Amino acid sequence: MVDPLPPPPRVVSAAALLKLMASLGVVLLACSLSWESWPAAGALLAVTLAALAIAGLTLRTLARRLALFLPVITLVAISIPLSQGFTASWMQLAATVIIRGAVSFLAGLWLIRVLPFDSLISTLYALRLPAVVVASLAMMYRYLFVLWEETGRLRIARKARCLGRPNRITQWLAGIGMVGMLVIRSLDRGQRIHRAMLARGWDGHIRPWP
Amino acid sequence: MHIPDGLLDTPVCLVTGGISLVAVGYSVHRLKDSLADRTVPMTGMVAALVFAGQMVNFPVAAGTSGHLVGAVLAARLLGPWAGCLALTLVLFVQKFLFNDGGLLALGPNVLHMAVIGCLGGYAIQSAVARLTGDTVRGRVIGVVVASWFTVMAAAVLCSVEFAISHAANPDFQLGRFLALMMLFHALIGIGESLISGGVIRFVATRRPELLYNPPASSGRPWRRTLVAGLATALLVVLLLSPLASSAPDGLEAAVQQSELPAPQSAGLSLFGGYDQVLGDEGWESWSVVLSGLIGTLVVFGIALVLGRPLDRTSDSAAGASRG
Numbered sequence: 001m002v003d004p005l006p007p008p009p010r011v012v013s014a015a016a017l018l019k020l021m022a023s024l025g026v027v028l029l030a031c032s033l034s035w036e037s038w039p040a041a042g043a044l045l046a047v048t049l050a051a052l053a054i055a056g057l058t059l060r061t062l063a064r065r066l067a068l069f070l071p072v073i074t075l076v077a078i079s080i081p082l083s084q085g086f087t088a089s090w091m092q093l094a095a096t097v098i099i100r101g102a103v104s105f106l107a108g109l110w111l112i113r114v115l116p117f118d119s120l121i122s123t124l125y126a127l128r129l130p131a132v133v134v135a136s137l138a139m140m141y142r143y144l145f146v147l148w149e150e151t152g153r154l155r156i157a158r159k160a161r162c163l164g165r166p167n168r169i170t171q172w173l174a175g176i177g178m179v180g181m182l183v184i185r186s187l188d189r190g191q192r193i194h195r196a197m198l199a200r201g202w203d204g205h206i207r208p209w210p
Numbered sequence: 211m212h213i214p215d216g217l218l219d220t221p222v223c224l225v226t227g228g229i230s231l232v233a234v235g236y237s238v239h240r241l242k243d244s245l246a247d248r249t250v251p252m253t254g255m256v257a258a259l260v261f262a263g264q265m266v267n268f269p270v271a272a273g274t275s276g277h278l279v280g281a282v283l284a285a286r287l288l289g290p291w292a293g294c295l296a297l298t299l300v301l302f303v304q305k306f307l308f309n310d311g312g313l314l315a316l317g318p319n320v321l322h323m324a325v326i327g328c329l330g331g332y333a334i335q336s337a338v339a340r341l342t343g344d345t346v347r348g349r350v351i352g353v354v355v356a357s358w359f360t361v362m363a364a365a366v367l368c369s370v371e372f373a374i375s376h377a378a379n380p381d382f383q384l385g386r387f388l389a390l391m392m393l394f395h396a397l398i399g400i401g402e403s404l405i406s407g408g409v410i411r412f413v414a415t416r417r418p419e420l421l422y423n424p425p426a427s428s429g430r431p432w433r434r435t436l437v438a439g440l441a442t443a444l445l446v447v448l449l450l451s452p453l454a455s456s457a458p459d460g461l462e463a464a465v466q467q468s469e470l471p472a473p474q475s476a477g478l479s480l481f482g483g484y485d486q487v488l489g490d491e492g493w494e495s496w497s498v499v500l501s502g503l504i505g506t507l508v509v510f511g512i513a514l515v516l517g518r519p520l521d522r523t524s525d526s527a528a529g530a531s532r533g
Contacts, residue, residue, distance in 0.1 A: 027313045031220050065309070073214055083390040084383060093376070100216025101312075108215075108309040117307050130238050132249055133295065139254025140261075140299050141307075147262035155266075171269050176405060179263045179278060180412030183287065186262075187420045190255030194248055204247035 012126040016119050023111040030103035035092040041099050048106040055113040065109060066102075073101040117141060131205070143193075147186055154178050212304070213319055213368065215312030219375035226371065227317020229445055233325040234298050236438065237291040249292060256288050257296040261303065268405065276398065278405045281327020282335065282357045286349070286410055289422040290332035297324035318371060322364035329438065330363060331356040336424075346414045349421070354407035358399040365395035436514075443506050 026048060033041045052062065077094040084090045115123075121141065125134045158174055166174065194202075218226075241249050260280035270276050280300070285293035298320050304310040311319050335352030342348035369391045373384040413420055 024313060027215050028220060031216055031223075031314060073216075076214060076217060079387070079390055083387040084381070089379075089381070093379075097216050101214040104215030104312060104314075105309065108305070108313055111313075112306060112309050115306075117303075120306055132241065133238060133299075135250045136253040136257065136295060137299050137302065139250055140257040140296075140303060143255055143258040144261055144303065147258045148265065151262045151265050168269055172404070173408075175266050175268050176408035177412060179266050179405065180409045180416075182259060182263055182266075183283075183409060183413050184417050184420065186255050186259040187252075187287065187417075190252045193255065194251040197251060198247070202247060204249065 010126045010128060013119065013123055016115055016123040019111060019115045020120075020123070023107045026107035027104045030100050030107065033096070033100055033103070035096045035099075038099075041103065044103050045106070048103060048110060051110050052106060052113070055110055057109070057113055062109075066105075069105050070098075070102070073098055073105070076101070143189075146189075147182065150185060151178070151182060154181060212301075212311035213315040213322075215314050217312075217375075218315060218318060218371050220314060222371050222375050223312075223314040223317050225317075226321045227314075229442065230298075230317050230320040230325055232445065233329065233438075233442060234294060234320065237294040237329075240291040241295065252288060253292045253296050253299070256284055256292070257299040257303070260284055260296060260300050263409075264300075268401065270401070276401050278409075279323060279327065279361070279402055280406075281323050282331035282353055282360060282402075283406045283409060285328040285332040285422075286335065286353055286406075287413075287420070287422055289424065290329050293328035293332065294324050297328055318368070322367060325442075326363050326367065327360045331360040333439065334359055346411065346418070349414055350407045350411045353410045354403040357403040357406040361395050361399035361402050362392065365391045440506075440510055443510070444503060 026044065029044055030041075033044070077097040080094045080097070081087070081090040118141075121134060121138050124137070125131070155178070158178065162174070241253075260278075260283070263280055263283075264277045266277060268276050281293070281297050284296045287293070288296060301311060301316065301319050301323060305313065305316055334356035335349075338352035338355050339348045342351055366388065369384065369388040372387065373382060376382050410421070
């Protein structure tokens with residue numbers, strides 16, 4: 001019987017760790033802000049925007065991402081005065097939630113811009129996260145876009161089969177059928193991948209590059 | 211469903227993050243002896259599947275649409291432990307690849323969707339399936355019920371976390387916030403139930419072997435779930451009750467505002483109040499913690515006694531099927 005190879009060394013990338021810490025630091029600072037400390041919020045916002053500009057994020061992309069995020073955070077924040085009453089103090093709390101959320105969102109945007117996901121996976125492995133978690137995460141990352149495309153293909157097939165505009169109930173039934181088909185295809189694919197991995201000597205342990 | 215950063219206070223995020231870490235860590239520990247070498251490909255694939263499934267939009271009203279959360283679905287496909295890990299990975303990827311949800315709020319999000327959704331959801335659907343029998347209909351009913359209750363449980367917990375985050379404000383009325391949250395989430399829960407139930411029916415009628423079946427050797431798997439649930443509840447009490455507000459709740463505030471006479475003690479209670487178990491002076495915080503622990507254990511005991519008929523039903527059903 002062949003002895004298993006030792007697992008790959010867990011070497012922490014200082015740059016990746018620094019980026020993670022910087023982003024977490026900005027989020028912690030943002031979450032300590034209040035309505036009264038708006039100058040500090042403005043300064044933090046300016047620093048985050050400058051970091052985003054240095055990271056090469058275009059104004060168009062920023063506007064597109066904010067257009068998706070701001071309605072959501074506004075909806076979340078508005079639930080406070082909606083339940084407690086539209087008084088000055090609750091409106092200020094809602095505004096505080098929006099400010100904190102927006103700065104934290106921009107810090108997160110900066111992080112995903114400067115820290116590629118594969119580097120993040122390596123960093124998590126180096127930080128001694130269980131190998132099974134890191135390997136599952138890597139497997140998910142590997143097949144995420146495959147299943148995404150599969151979903152797109154199913155959607156196009158549905159449109160091609162059914163011309164015209166279906167009613168709402170039909171749309172729900174079709175959507176359920178689509179997710180159900182996606183489940184069957186994904187689990188079949190997962191079993192095929194498992195058999196292929198076993199054929200290549202997979203025993204549940206991560207191996208280093210040869 | 212994703213909580214952004216800034217809505218909850220940092221201590222609340224850290225405490226819920228700690229609870230999530232323990233729950234997910236225990237799930238990973240349990241996976242080592244249940245799925246072995248299948249864990250990585252199947253968990254990774256189902257996590258990717260839940261993510262892709264969330265891309266399918268379901269029209270609601272006025273141009274808006276909703277999508278699947280997928281926690282109960284993942285638990286039904288992989289079992290509670292791998293399902294919990296898969297949902298955690300989904301939330302992690304949504305944060306670090308698409309910046310969806312908060313960084314600090316990853317802890318509460320994992321607690322609400324992965325831990326309550328998968329572990330709680332699996333426990334509920336198992337209990338329902340035990341009552342209705344292991345048929346396609348029983349499985350679908352179990353998933354429908356579990357989906358609705360896990361969404362509502364997450365909404366209640368989120369409201370409580372929000373109340374604790376703003377405990378310093380005596381005007382905050384948890385009851386009104388809770389009512390709003392439960393109203394919205396009751397509708398979201400119906401959508402989640404319909405989608406999850408429909409998908410499980412689709413799979414169970416075409417490829418039933420793909421659904422998770424608990425290992426036969428485990429005997430009474432609910433016992434471990436019970437212990438895990440009790441441990442989680444005690445941990446929540448231990449960590450969150452010292453942060454509870456001393457301000458009056460909605461009912462007490464309403465009584466005060468209406469200038470009604472203060473309610474008199476019934477005379478039958480063992481303690482003068484939650485903060486007076488260990489005496490009046492200086493021990494208030496510890497008294498609240500102790501009250502929470504006693505209350506949790508008493509409720510747990512009552513639930514165990516009331517749950518005995520369920521156990522007997524399942525035992526007699528198993529005996530009948532063997533005979």
